[in-house]
Amino acid sequence: MRLPPRGRDQPLRTLTRPLSGALTTALASGDTDRIIYDLTGIEHQYDAMLSELPETRIRFALKACPVDEVLHTLAARGAGFDAASPAEITQALNAGAQPPRIHYGNTVKSDQDIAAAHRLGVRTFATDSVEDVSAIAAHAPRARVFCRLATGGDGALWGLNRKFGCAPGDAVRVLATARAAGLTPAGLSVHVGSQQMTAEGWQQALDTLAETLTALAGRGIVPDHVNLGGGLPALGYQDRLGNPLDPPLDKIFTVLREGMDHLRALTSTPLAFVMEPGRHLVADHGAVRAHVSRLTRRRQPDGTEAHWLYLSCGKFNGLYEMDQLTHRMVFPDHLGAQEYVSAIVAGPTCDSDDAYGDGRHPVRVPASLTSGDPVWILSAGAYATSYMTQGFNGIRPLPCVCVRGQEGQH
Numbered sequence: 001m002r003l004p005p006r007g008r009d010q011p012l013r014t015l016t017r018p019l020s021g022a023l024t025t026a027l028a029s030g031d032t033d034r035i036i037y038d039l040t041g042i043e044h045q046y047d048a049m050l051s052e053l054p055e056t057r058i059r060f061a062l063k064a065c066p067v068d069e070v071l072h073t074l075a076a077r078g079a080g081f082d083a084a085s086p087a088e089i090t091q092a093l094n095a096g097a098q099p100p101r102i103h104y105g106n107t108v109k110s111d112q113d114i115a116a117a118h119r120l121g122v123r124t125f126a127t128d129s130v131e132d133v134s135a136i137a138a139h140a141p142r143a144r145v146f147c148r149l150a151t152g153g154d155g156a157l158w159g160l161n162r163k164f165g166c167a168p169g170d171a172v173r174v175l176a177t178a179r180a181a182g183l184t185p186a187g188l189s190v191h192v193g194s195q196q197m198t199a200e201g202w203q204q205a206l207d208t209l210a211e212t213l214t215a216l217a218g219r220g221i222v223p224d225h226v227n228l229g230g231g232l233p234a235l236g237y238q239d240r241l242g243n244p245l246d247p248p249l250d251k252i253f254t255v256l257r258e259g260m261d262h263l264r265a266l267t268s269t270p271l272a273f274v275m276e277p278g279r280h281l282v283a284d285h286g287a288v289r290a291h292v293s294r295l296t297r298r299r300q301p302d303g304t305e306a307h308w309l310y311l312s313c314g315k316f317n318g319l320y321e322m323d324q325l326t327h328r329m330v331f332p333d334h335l336g337a338q339e340y341v342s343a344i345v346a347g348p349t350c351d352s353d354d355a356y357g358d359g360r361h362p363v364r365v366p367a368s369l370t371s372g373d374p375v376w377i378l379s380a381g382a383y384a385t386s387y388m389t390q391g392f393n394g395i396r397p398l399p400c401v402c403v404r405g406q407e408g409q410h
């Protein structure tokens with residue numbers, strides 16, 4: 001492999017966003033496909049988020065990366081967990097989190113799920129309907145509930161805006177029902193949509209929260225916390241055309257800080273804040289080492305010729321989100337390539353959805369790629385391991401490796 005000489009733990013600087021030394025070293029060593037997480041990078045990301053939002057309780061949405069080493073690392077740093085099922089609660093407990101730092105954040109759950117979570121010690125549940133509240137009262141008596149408000153999802157790559165949440169008036173009804181059923185109406189939550197690219201997305205959610213807190217106060221209900229959900233963006237993605245996505249993270253944090261101050265000023269008792277980041281903590285600190293299956297040139301249905309670059313990794317074994325975004329790719333054997341072609345990039349399976357941007361948007365790749373060449377697929381740490389199929393087309397989930405860098409190298 002013709003990599004430029006570097007010292008150990010030196011970041012690869014041929015990229016616009018440098019890749020950490022630990023990830024570079026791990027990607028370059030070994031010749032088999034795998035997904036790699038940089039635990040030191042994840043710790044730094046957690047610390048950076050906490051320094052932007054110092055009084056916030058961070059509960060990692062573990063669906064974004066249910067990898068035991070990652071969860072242990074975050075739990076040891078002080079993170080709690082947003083769990084979406086009894087199995088996720090068990091995994092969070094095994095990672096070292098105490099039950100008071102775990103909440104059941106899924107509004108969708110059966111009676112059995114609620115009872116199992118209660119047996120495991122969880123006492124705080126998300127809800128958005130009176131039916132769910134009745135089930136929580138029956139199977140997790142005296143629990144704390146927080147009601148999820150619906151958001152528009154505008155500005156996010158994945159809006160999450162129809163399946164979950166209720167309008168402010170309905171949230172008041174849901175929490176009043178909870179109180180009458182012996183539950184504690186403990187909070188409100190929102191989720192502004194995943195990879196939310198605008199500060200306005202948060203502003204609108206904060207406005208809805210303010211309206212609902214005021215309406216609740218009119219009914220004598222005073223929540224003790226607001227959960228601002230997930231949605232914080234990763235920084236290393238590209239859009240479907242291969243242009244860098246450049247979320248205004250500083251502005252987002254400013255809006256969040258100001259919004260929290262405003263909500264605090266509205267309430268008569270102290271108000272705590274929870275956030276449930278998923279991709280923001282892990283996406284840019286995970287990368288896939290895959291390989292080239294083949295670079296081909298074929299006539300398309302419209303008569304034109306197109307290059308297709310087939311990789312060993314795609315939608316069903318690590319790159320589930322390739323419908324909405326593209327990942328930066330490094331071909332380490334071709335760093336000084338002179339000749340490039342525009343190719344549509346696709347995964348290895350028989351499914352035609354297994355391609356970037358619907359198979360319509362080519363990206364520049366070295367013309368000299370041959371079968372077996374390694375490719376590093378960057379910012380691939382979020383939702384990769386959770387969305388891998390168990391063997392579609394006989395392709396097994398990627399093995400997962402966790403590495404650590406030297407302090408100060410991220």
Ligand SMILES: Cc1ncc(COP(=O)(O)O)c(C=O)c1O
Nearest residue numbers: 061194195230231276277278279
């Ligand atoms: C309830 C809840 N919280 C948090 C998250 C994490 O979202 P993200 O990865 O966008 O931060 C999700 C993702 O679907 C979610 O459903």
